Amino acid sequence: xxxxxxxxxxxxxxxxxxxxxxxxxxxxxxxxxxxxxxxxxxxxxxxxxxxxxxxxxxxxxxxxxxxxxxxxxxxxxxxxxxxxxxxxxxxxxxxxxxxxxxxxxxxxxxxxxxxxxxxxxxxxxxxxxxxxxxxxxxxxxxxxxxxxxxxxxxxxxxxxxxxxxxxxxxxxxxxxxxxxxxxxxxxxxxxxxxxxxxxxxxxxxxxxxxxxxxxxxxxxxxxxxxxxxxxxxxxxxxxxxxxxxxxxxxxxxxxxxxxxxxxxxxxxxxxxxxxxxxxxxxxxxxxxxxxxxxxxxxxxxxxxxxxxxxxxxxxxxxxxxxxxxxxxxxxxxxxxxxxxxxxxxxxxxxxxxxxxxxxxxxxxxxxxxxxxxxxxxxxxxxxxxxxxxxxxxxxxxxxxxxxxxxxxxxxxxxxxxxxxxxxxxxxxxxxxxxxxxxxxxxxxxxxxxxxxxxxxxxxxxxxxxxxxxxxxxxxxxxxxxxxxxxxxxxxxxxxxxxxxxxxxxxxxxxxxxxxxxxxxxxxxxxxxxxxxxxxxxx
Ligand code: GLN
Numbered sequence: 001x002x003x004x005x006x007x008x009x010x011x012x013x014x015x016x017x018x019x020x021x022x023x024x025x026x027x028x029x030x031x032x033x034x035x036x037x038x039x040x041x042x043x044x045x046x047x048x049x050x051x052x053x054x055x056x057x058x059x060x061x062x063x064x065x066x067x068x069x070x071x072x073x074x075x076x077x078x079x080x081x082x083x084x085x086x087x088x089x090x091x092x093x094x095x096x097x098x099x100x101x102x103x104x105x106x107x108x109x110x111x112x113x114x115x116x117x118x119x120x121x122x123x124x125x126x127x128x129x130x131x132x133x134x135x136x137x138x139x140x141x142x143x144x145x146x147x148x149x150x151x152x153x154x155x156x157x158x159x160x161x162x163x164x165x166x167x168x169x170x171x172x173x174x175x176x177x178x179x180x181x182x183x184x185x186x187x188x189x190x191x192x193x194x195x196x197x198x199x200x201x202x203x204x205x206x207x208x209x210x211x212x213x214x215x216x217x218x219x220x221x222x223x224x225x226x227x228x229x230x231x232x233x234x235x236x237x238x239x240x241x242x243x244x245x246x247x248x249x250x251x252x253x254x255x256x257x258x259x260x261x262x263x264x265x266x267x268x269x270x271x272x273x274x275x276x277x278x279x280x281x282x283x284x285x286x287x288x289x290x291x292x293x294x295x296x297x298x299x300x301x302x303x304x305x306x307x308x309x310x311x312x313x314x315x316x317x318x319x320x321x322x323x324x325x326x327x328x329x330x331x332x333x334x335x336x337x338x339x340x341x342x343x344x345x346x347x348x349x350x351x352x353x354x355x356x357x358x359x360x361x362x363x364x365x366x367x368x369x370x371x372x373x374x375x376x377x378x379x380x381x382x383x384x385x386x387x388x389x390x391x392x393x394x395x396x397x398x399x400x401x402x403x404x405x406x407x408x409x410x411x412x413x414x415x416x417x418x419x420x421x422x423x424x425x426x427x428x429x430x431x432x433x434x435x436x437x438x439x440x441x442x443x444x445x446x447x448x449x450x451x452x453x454x455x456x457x458x459x460x461x462x463x464x465x466x467x468x469x470x471x472x473x474x475x476x477x478x479x480x481x482x483x484x485x486x487x488x489x490x491x492x493x494x495x496x497x498x499x500x501x502x503x504x505x506x507x508x509x510x511x512x513x514x515x516x517x518x519x520x521x522x523x524x525x526x527x528x529x530x531x532x533x534x535x536x537x538x
Contacts, residue, residue, distance in 0.1 A: 003130050004266050005171045006141045007160045011148040011196025012178040016213045019072030022143040023079035024250035028259040030080055031274035034138035038076040039088040042145035043152040047093040051429045058305025062462045062512055066435025074309045078515045095122050115155055123159035148199050161204040172265050175207035179214045190226050197230040208265050209236045236261050289324045294535045296330045296344050298367045299353030300360045313514035317523035335363030340370045346538030349377040349530035352384030365391045377502035377529040382463050385505025386416045392480045406465050417468040433461045439493045445483035447494045450525035459508035467492035502529035
């Protein structure tokens with residue numbers, strides 16, 4: 001079978017959940033036995049979102065091959081279990097860079113370089129992927145960021161228009177819109193959808209499938225109206241109502257025949273509807289999980305999307321253990337030595353988040369100290385782990401001025417220090433220690449137990465600073481063990497205090513590899529410890 005291409009665009013407003021629809025569709029096609037990948041094309045000029053403030057763009061998700069990408073790739077991986085790579089996250093910036101680099105090399109032989117055809121050709125080339133590491137793909141789902149009508153997404157739309165023409169039935173366009181409910185009129189409104197489809201048609205793209213996001217159920221008459229105004233078959237107008245969990249979306253889409261409609265458009269026999277047993281089993285567990293476990297998320301950004309993968313990893317691990325994890329964001333900037341007990345009261349566990357820069361650092365250290373001295377299960381991730389290490393040095397090793405050279409370059413006790421290979425780097429963006437590295441776990445450690453006895457693991461990184469090996473012996477002697485070490489570079493990747501209930505810090509980011517069907521073992525183990533500890537009286 002030739003590779004088939006599905007393009008997903010969005011209209012009316014942003015934040016409709018195109019990423020969730022793309023991931024759900026990927027899941028449904030996968031359940032039918034197809035080999036699928038999902039890629040995201042973002043219309044901004046940044047080469048990648050690595051340099052973007054989380055307030056601008058939410059979390060930066062890191063692929064195994066070390067690309068800093070859009071958080072939607074996290075949804076793709078969590079839903080489908082596929083491993084994305086740098087090919088799955090493309091920005092306008094990268095497209096232009098490729099074309100401009102080529103122009104500077106003289107590859108265009110004196111031609112004038114233009115948006116059409118040079119930029120659009122480069123977009124098309126990247127959209128037309130055929131394989132993943134040599135293995136042929138049945139479907140490539142391409143999600144285009146932004147909203148129809150944005151000036152900056154126009155070249156992507158033009159590329160899709162051309163590809164539709166070129167590929168014929170091998171390409172399908174799915175357009176996601178919004179149907180608002182007007183309270184005063186007590187009516188659902190289809191006009192924005194009609195306008196959005198018109199806009200798309202104006203660019204020469206006729207959508208095959210419409211997915212209507214809505215807060216209220218849409219009846220057949222309304223779907224019929226949309227179908228006839230937009231030149232789309234009734235069975236191709238699907239609604240995506242708000243659901244209690246994003247993980248219900250694939251099942252909801254399957255019930256309405258989204259995947260079947262796509263197969264019919266392409267001309268592939270639809271066959272039986274896959275049962276998706278393990279997915280349903282997960283959903284049942286999710287519905288049954290009622291007992292709440294309170295976990296504090298100590299971080300800098302009070303924004304749902306800023307720690308997306310950590311939040312999802314906690315939720316998924318909770319469901320796996322039959323509990324509902326109630327996440328309480330605690331702004332580290334607001335934590336002081338005096339109020340830390342109050343701020344973290346009632347918590348069964350504490351997560352200290354990753355991050356960069358000075359803001360909120362003391363609060364993270366107070367949180368680490370509180371967790372350690374009160375023996376509350378505590379998980380430090382990347383910067384969180386570094387704060388655990390600094391706190392231990394200050395309070396247990398007796399180095400009151402211990403610090404990371406990121407926060408204080410002059411500290412005499414730089415227990416966290418910049419990696420040697422980072423010292424000469426001046427460029428920002430894609431220059432950190434990124435992507436998957438191996439790690440060897442020590443026999444008898446809690447971390448090894450969490451990983452089910454797997455001594456050799458691989459996890460994803462995103463940082464410039466590192467545990468300073470000069471202090472390793474002192475830590476070991478004083479009770480903080482360096483139980484995970486990179487076997488090639490001898491860098492400390494996991495620390496733990498075995499005498500406590502659960503006190504583990506990881507230099508890597510386990511949250512990037514937690515999926516719905518395989519929640520990450522460290523999160524599962526952490527949540528188990530939180531359950532065992534229970535929610536203390538607030
Ligand atoms: N700022 C720290 C470093 O660069 C931690 C980074 C992170 O938490 N991702 O090492």
